[in-house]
Amino acid sequence: MPEDLASNEPSRSQQADSAAEPVVIFNDVSITFDVKPVLENISFTVRHGETRIILGPAGGGKSVLMKLANGLIKPDSGTIRVFGEDVTAMRERDLFKLRGRIGMVFQESALFDSLSVADNVAFRLHEERVPEDEIHARVVEALQFVELEQAIEKFPSELSGGMRRRVSIARAIVSRPDLILYDSPTGGLDPITSTTIIELIVKQRDVTQTTSLLITHRLQDAFLLARNRFNQQTGQMEPIPDGGIDNSTKFLVLNEGRIVFDGTTRELIGTEDPWLKEYIT
Amino acid sequence: MPFVSPEVFAKQKIAAVQDYAVLCWHAIVNIFSGPRYWADIFTQMDSIGVGSTPIVVLTGFFTGCVLALQSATSLQEFGSVSLTGNLVALSMVKELGPVLTGLMVSGRNASGMASEIGSMKVTEQIDAMRALGTDPLRKLVTPRLYATIFMLFFLTIIADAVGIAGGALVSISLLGLNASSYFNNSYRALVYGDVVQGLTKPLFSGFIIATVGCYFGMKTKGGTQGVGKSTTQAVVVSSVFIIIVDFIVSRAMIGIFGR
Numbered sequence: 001m002p003e004d005l006a007s008n009e010p011s012r013s014q015q016a017d018s019a020a021e022p023v024v025i026f027n028d029v030s031i032t033f034d035v036k037p038v039l040e041n042i043s044f045t046v047r048h049g050e051t052r053i054i055l056g057p058a059g060g061g062k063s064v065l066m067k068l069a070n071g072l073i074k075p076d077s078g079t080i081r082v083f084g085e086d087v088t089a090m091r092e093r094d095l096f097k098l099r100g101r102i103g104m105v106f107q108e109s110a111l112f113d114s115l116s117v118a119d120n121v122a123f124r125l126h127e128e129r130v131p132e133d134e135i136h137a138r139v140v141e142a143l144q145f146v147e148l149e150q151a152i153e154k155f156p157s158e159l160s161g162g163m164r165r166r167v168s169i170a171r172a173i174v175s176r177p178d179l180i181l182y183d184s185p186t187g188g189l190d191p192i193t194s195t196t197i198i199e200l201i202v203k204q205r206d207v208t209q210t211t212s213l214l215i216t217h218r219l220q221d222a223f224l225l226a227r228n229r230f231n232q233q234t235g236q237m238e239p240i241p242d243g244g245i246d247n248s249t250k251f252l253v254l255n256e257g258r259i260v261f262d263g264t265t266r267e268l269i270g271t272e273d274p275w276l277k278e279y280i281t
Numbered sequence: 282m283p284f285v286s287p288e289v290f291a292k293q294k295i296a297a298v299q300d301y302a303v304l305c306w307h308a309i310v311n312i313f314s315g316p317r318y319w320a321d322i323f324t325q326m327d328s329i330g331v332g333s334t335p336i337v338v339l340t341g342f343f344t345g346c347v348l349a350l351q352s353a354t355s356l357q358e359f360g361s362v363s364l365t366g367n368l369v370a371l372s373m374v375k376e377l378g379p380v381l382t383g384l385m386v387s388g389r390n391a392s393g394m395a396s397e398i399g400s401m402k403v404t405e406q407i408d409a410m411r412a413l414g415t416d417p418l419r420k421l422v423t424p425r426l427y428a429t430i431f432m433l434f435f436l437t438i439i440a441d442a443v444g445i446a447g448g449a450l451v452s453i454s455l456l457g458l459n460a461s462s463y464f465n466n467s468y469r470a471l472v473y474g475d476v477v478q479g480l481t482k483p484l485f486s487g488f489i490i491a492t493v494g495c496y497f498g499m500k501t502k503g504g505t506q507g508v509g510k511s512t513t514q515a516v517v518v519s520s521v522f523i524i525i526v527d528f529i530v531s532r533a534m535i536g537i538f539g540r
Contacts, residue, residue, distance in 0.1 A: 067408070092411075093416075096416060108405060124414060127415050
């Protein structure tokens with residue numbers, strides 16, 4: 001049942017983490033591709049249970065930042081700590097173990113096109129040598145969470161863009177990660193499908209309180225996340241009453257490889273920075 | 282193609298050699314530690330070995346046919362048409378069988394590996410694999426390497442056999458030679474060193490096909506155009522390497538066995 005994801009006990013590793021210690025710490029991180037600086041002196045932290053929305057114009061280094069957080073690329077300088085481990089100094093072999101605690105949703109879904117939806121979602125579980133019966137149960141559970149259990153036997157080429165994103169989310173959450181990285185999960189989708197994806201992210205946030213980083217170009221998606229909550233009784237996303245804002249959702253705004261804002265939703269709305277005011281209006 | 286300074290060009294080439302060496306090293310040693318992807322190895326054996334059998338059989342057979350036909354003209358001048366069997370057997374087993382099989386499998390599979398892995402690279406599937414805690418070298422490259430080496434060895438034996446059979450067909454039906462004499466001469470022409478030489482070459486060719494195909498796949502950049510470029514480069518580089526290494530192995534074997 002999808003609700004089972006809500007009732008899953010936090011993993012042992014998650015329990016072991018001190019709630020006070022940030023899950024992700026970027027400290028003075030810079031990276032240059034060829035001669036062009038992509039990120040310069042980036043420092044921020046993401047605390048346990050926090051949803052950090054990364055906003056900014058295209059080409060501002062957001063996806064690079066996400067790949068850095070997962071150790072897929074290494075920075076030229078600075079350190080990145082995830083769950084207390086320095087991913088900039090780790091060997092690839094050790095990173096594979098750390099990534100067992102991280103789920104990632106890629107910009108273009110990045111589903112394995114030669115595998116069925118079931119095999120895509122089960123990929124990590126197969127790697128972890130989980131028994132087949134348990135794999136099937138967890139795959140069905142994850143697909144029910146994204147409301148795609150009917151597509152279990154299909155191949156990625158048979159799915160729409162929105163369905164692929166949902167499968168990608170199912171693949172990211174099937175191993176019950178402690179941190180989820182969403183790289184433009186609504187990019188290139190129509191507004192209705194985007195709202196469906198955001199609803200799933202809100203559901204994941206409010207049901208499991210999983211720490212997450214989310215990149216988006218769409219301000220409406222970002223504010224939808226900040227101003228809504230998931231009602232487990234009705235199974236629907238609904239606005240937080242009295243114009244309330246989700247306290248666990250924070251913002252990081254990047255422009256030309258630099259942080260121009262790091263703070264809460266209210267601070268972002270009340271900003272006096274001219275560029276930022278123009279960007280969010 | 283943009284012009285770059287000689288220094289940048291040299292650095293790029295050295296970095297490419299370094300990356301290729303690292304890929305080869307990991308592809309080889311990954312088999313000695315877990316996890317091992319046996320199912321992927323068998324799938325690749327089927328795709329590379331069984332899938333290449335028809336082209337290898339056709340190429341080997343007609344190469345043997347044409348070899349017999351062409352050599353008979355020259356041998357006739359010396360009154361030695363009966364030695365056609367010797368010539369076909371030696372040529373096929375020592376040289377043409379291994380090289381042509383390598384080139385045909387390279388054309389079919391180095392391109393296939395480069396395009397498949399390259400497509401995965403440009404659609405972020407390789408990154409997704411890493412993000413899901415799987416080593417792409419272990420999952421994609423190592424199975425292709427061992428499957429290619431193993432299957433190319435047997436494909437070469439098949440090419441040698443059908444090549445000699447093709448030579449027999451021409452010698453008997455067109456040149457009027459006696460079948461028993463042809464096969465007897467073919468058998469007598471080959472010594473231990475010739476067979477070792479002919480069966481050592483596919484081990485190197487298999488290594489080249491898999492590593493070059495996977496290397497260009499893993500280095501693919503720039504969308505579908507990049508995939509096309511990687512595919513072309515993989516076939517060109519692996520074919521040239523096969524011929525160069527063939528020469529080196531031949532020289533080494535002649536040094537060892539004296540023929």
